[in-house]
Amino acid sequence: MSLRTPLRRVLGAGSAREGVHHWWQQRLTSVALVPLTVWFAVSILALPSFDYATLAAWMRGGTSALLLILLVLVGTWHSQLGVRVIVEDYVHAPGARTVTLTLLSYLHALLAAAGVFAVLKVALGGGA
Amino acid sequence: MPPRPLSPHLTVYRMTRYTLATSIFNRLTGVGLSLGLVLLVYWLTAVAGGPLTLARAERLLAQPLMKLLYAALIVSFCYHLVAGIRHLVWDTGRGLERAQSERSAWLVVIVSIVLMLAVGWCVFASAGRTP
Numbered sequence: 001m002s003l004r005t006p007l008r009r010v011l012g013a014g015s016a017r018e019g020v021h022h023w024w025q026q027r028l029t030s031v032a033l034v035p036l037t038v039w040f041a042v043s044i045l046a047l048p049s050f051d052y053a054t055l056a057a058w059m060r061g062g063t064s065a066l067l068l069i070l071l072v073l074v075g076t077w078h079s080q081l082g083v084r085v086i087v088e089d090y091v092h093a094p095g096a097r098t099v100t101l102t103l104l105s106y107l108h109a110l111l112a113a114a115g116v117f118a119v120l121k122v123a124l125g126g127g128a
Numbered sequence: 129m130p131p132r133p134l135s136p137h138l139t140v141y142r143m144t145r146y147t148l149a150t151s152i153f154n155r156l157t158g159v160g161l162s163l164g165l166v167l168l169v170y171w172l173t174a175v176a177g178g179p180l181t182l183a184r185a186e187r188l189l190a191q192p193l194m195k196l197l198y199a200a201l202i203v204s205f206c207y208h209l210v211a212g213i214r215h216l217v218w219d220t221g222r223g224l225e226r227a228q229s230e231r232s233a234w235l236v237v238i239v240s241i242v243l244m245l246a247v248g249w250c251v252f253a254s255a256g257r258t259p
Binding site: 030033034041059071076079082083111114117119122 | 209
């Protein structure tokens with residue numbers, strides 16, 4: 001006899017109630033990344049030069065600072081979700097899998113924090 | 129553990145199948161872009177470090193070998209973008225028939241190559257000022 005109710009089976013959410021959570025987050029971030037990455041590519045190509053003054057002035061602009069922060073945050077989250085699935089698919093030893101996933105999660109958190117901090121430092125720093 | 133079916137296996141299936149090739153290339157380019165993210169954050173922190181730090185970082189970023197990496201990133205970005213949009217279309221329940229997805233696989237390859245050439249041309253046209 002199953003203790004699961006028919007409704008729970010239909011909803012398919014499992015015991016952790018997060019059946020489609022990963023899938024949905026991956027979609028949510030990919031939709032956001034379409035305009036964000038295209039904006040980034042176009043802005044980078046439109047920059048007249050890559051010296052400090054130009055880059056700092058660009059990053060001090062409110063819109064570009066905001067979009068850069070979003071790009072870093074959404075990008076790292078999307079990357080974390082994608083890389084996780086690949087590790088789950090190809091790293092089979094339970095111990096190695098857990099260690100790899102943990103390290104990759106920390107690495108993505110570090111990237112997100114460092115990227116946001118860097119943009120904020122330039123945007124709010126008021127001159128070097 | 130009893131033998132269980134393994135997901136995307138790289139060596140036992142025929143890679144000439146269009147679905148398998150487009151799918152695995154989407155993963156590969158995704159990993160490439162994850163590495164690109166590291167580069168992006170490195171570059172952002174270099175700007176945050178001030179003019180001297182940035183100058184030092186840009187000397188590293190201007191190495192000839194890095195150009196190869198930028199080319200790979202452009203290829204990865206264009207492909208992953210177009211293939212990702214194909215996935216989003218699939219998610220609405222459209223284009224899942226075999227013939228349709230075969231057609232969209234070719235569309236992805238063609239559109240992403242055109243995009244790669246366009247971006248590559250823009251980068252080439254602005255060469256000299258790119259790091």
